[in-house]
Amino acid sequence: MPATRPTAHWSPTDIGDLTGRTALITGGNSGIGLETARVLVGHGARVILAGRDQAKLDRAVGTLSGGRMDTLAVDLGSLASIAAATDRLAATETIDVLINNAGVMNVPERRTTADGFELTFGTNHLGHFALTAGLLPALRRAEAARVVTVSAMAARWGVGRLDDLMSEQRYGGMRAYAKSKRANVVFTRELARRLSGTNIAAVVVHPGSAVTNLQRQRQGVLDRAAVALARVLLMGSPEGAAWPSLWASTSADIVSGGFYGPAGRDQTAGAPIPAKLPRGADDPAEGLRLWQESERLTGVRFAI
Template identity: 60%
Template sequence: MNHWTPENIPDQTGRTALITGGNSGIGLETARVLARHGARVILAGRNQARLDEAADAVRAAAPEAQADTFVLDLADLSSVRDAAVRIAETETIDLLFNNAGVMNLPERQTTRDGLEMTVGTNHLGHFAFNAQVWPAVNRSAAPRVISVSADAARWPIGKLDDLMSEKNYRAMGAYAKSKRANIVYTLELARRTAGSRIEALVIHPGAAMTGLQQHGTGALSRIVTSISARLIMGSASGAARPSLYAATSPQVRSGQFIGPAGRDQTSGTPKFARLPKGADDQAEGERLWAASEQLTGVTFTPEP
């Protein structure tokens, strides 16, 4: 049976994709594939040298590619503001990938603004960036916003009460909260832009060995870095397929949650995934939106 592959992506000439965490892993693979199909890609990350290396890798994969970079630290709201304002003033963003993230920080850490680091980076940094870069998204004739979540969003320890883990910090609990927040945020964004040309989608990439595991400690770290785990986990190229499908397929619709074809991430078409229980509850979406505005100090009114 025929199934979707990146070769099915239609020509992206004239479209611009902005990818947070575009310097490695899933983000870099997403950039490579889109560039091969004619898109201009903008890679955002914390380190300019690594961004330059990533841009070179994109151009190596697609010699005619337009690959630009800018420094963005999602754990610093002043960096988020400065980067977003620059993009909002000068760019049209057709595809916005909320892709960057951190995972499994062994101790509770805070961002420069005093937010719990994992949720502060994976959700709140993206929320503030999306809000302030929105004029560039609004200029597009057919914009899509794609947020990268994870299966961890289903874990019971990922409930969004105690969002900043002030009462109890668990490394993977904070990660699960951040990934549930990615879904709840995207569904609320889809509701607030319903009936417009804007499409908001969320994906989970399945298991893959990427830079996300760099903070692991103890037993979990030993597992995910072992040879056996590397054999079980998929590749960044396979894990990028749900993002690419969500960004380019005419079959998707705003508010959908898309996952990989299966453990063998390249064996079929990315499929619509079951939402975590209660993630589509409008009241939870409204609560998270209000909390995100309060914690970041950024008002987000995504008028189409």
């Protein structure tokens, strides 16, 4: 990928020519994913927008101008859907950047995926775990590929050691979300260890705070008013929240296994810089536990 200036002074205008590169973005039809796609396409990349709803994907493509775009209908809550999608791509595609961006947040009651996993953890972590494994052949064809996984500041919200992954003992919408976002970090650190010496780097980012479809879900009038005020006082825009993903996808300065987020006050917005890891997230023992449990639950193996 083209080199950039140091991260503290970075903006998307520093991205070089991405002609010939292909990026696949989950959740690419709205919010941070769509803004990430918009910038990458604007710099010459081919972008594959991945999401559950083909009609929404088609509408998203219609909002992007220029460049080459494709869509991939895939439900991260269904291992069968993931396998069908990745089998097609793994056979022929070359993917330079996989951006694991899609997610669900603050589901008020415990729900499950098509495979019986708790919905938030099953989508945000296990779905991307299976997707990444299935796309390894396509990533291997690239000269220098990378996997960028989008976590959140919630990864540091005192979840501690990852256990009760299916939230069977105790469920809370934001607790399940924080657990899944911590898993994104632990997964990336373990993936980086396993990919050491290969052509694939693994990086995890958090976008700071932004008002996107995740925050708009299931809001009443008072909730919407609070979010509007927070956007003025604290939160960044989806455009700015895409910066960490964009930097991690294009910069020559990334370090495999690195965790990056905005440089602004309380890391809510701004140019991307190294972020503080959640406590214990770099423990190889926790990485191994999560990896083995993810393999057991999904039946998916990484051919590394």
